[in-house]
Amino acid sequence: MFDIKRSVAPLLAALLLGPSAFAADNAALVVEGAYARAVPPTAGNSAAFMQIRNTSGEARQLVAAESDVSNVTELHNHIQDNGVMRMRRVDAIEVPANGAVELKPGSFHVMLIDLKQPLKEGDPVNIELRFDDGSSKDVSMSAQSVMGGMMHHGKHHHH
Numbered sequence: 001m002f003d004i005k006r007s008v009a010p011l012l013a014a015l016l017l018g019p020s021a022f023a024a025d026n027a028a029l030v031v032e033g034a035y036a037r038a039v040p041p042t043a044g045n046s047a048a049f050m051q052i053r054n055t056s057g058e059a060r061q062l063v064a065a066e067s068d069v070s071n072v073t074e075l076h077n078h079i080q081d082n083g084v085m086r087m088r089r090v091d092a093i094e095v096p097a098n099g100a101v102e103l104k105p106g107s108f109h110v111m112l113i114d115l116k117q118p119l120k121e122g123d124p125v126n127i128e129l130r131f132d133d134g135s136s137k138d139v140s141m142s143a144q145s146v147m148g149g150m151m152h153h154g155k156h157h158h159h
Contacts, residue, residue, distance in 0.1 A: 026135035028056035029095065034141035036069070036125040041118045047076070048110040048127055048141065052093075053100040061092040061132040062101075068126045069119060070112035077108050087111075092132065105146070119143040 034050035048067070054060055067073045077090050085106070093108050095101050103109045110127060112119075119125065123143040130136045 026131060026133075026137050029054055029060060029131065029135075029137055031129070031137060031139050034127075034139050035144045036112065036119055036123075036141055038119050038121040038123070038143040038145045039115070043118060044113075044115055046070070046112040046115060046119050046143070047105075048112060048125060049103045049105065050110075050139065050141070051100055051102050052095050052129075054095045054097060057097050059097045060095040062095060062129055063092045063132050064130040065110045066128045066130070067110070067112055069117075069123075070115050072113035073127070074111045074113060075108070076111040078106050095131075121145045 030053040032051045032053065034048065036048040037046045039046045046069075048065075052062065062075065065073045065075060074089050075091070075093055076087050077093075078085050078087055080086075089111075090108070093101055093103070101108065110129075112125075121143055125141050125143055127139045127141070128136050129139060
């Protein structure tokens with residue numbers, strides 16, 4: 001006779017424990033200096049930046065991200081295309097063994113697309129980073145006002 005308890009128990013345990021029960025330990029991945037860009041009320045998108053350090057001897061890949069502040073969250077990079085800087089979605093960002101990758105303006109970053117509300121300075125932003133080994137890391141940060149070159153560039157266009 002079919003024993004439902006015996007058949008369903010392992011599946012139920014797997015579902016309750018989630019993928020982290022079967023994933024590699026991500027303690028070797030350390031996220032530092034994380035922040036999201038505060039944006040004007042009319043902006044629909046933002047980006048998040050951070051450094052991801054890998055203290056293990058095995059390379060990892062950041063393969064996805066999800067955030068509570070945007071409807072779409074993607075991994076992006078800026079590339080040089082016929083002398084023009086263009087932003088492109090990427091499938092993965094390499095985190096080298098015993099090394100680090102810097103997600104920064106003009107390079108790799110987490111793109112926050114279709115914001116649920118504009119990010120004001122100090123607003124909390126939570127992002128779940130997902131890696132190729134099935135592990136994930138929750139990162140909490142705040143939105144920061146980023147002026148610098150962008151503001152100067154913006155003023156230049158308004159003259």
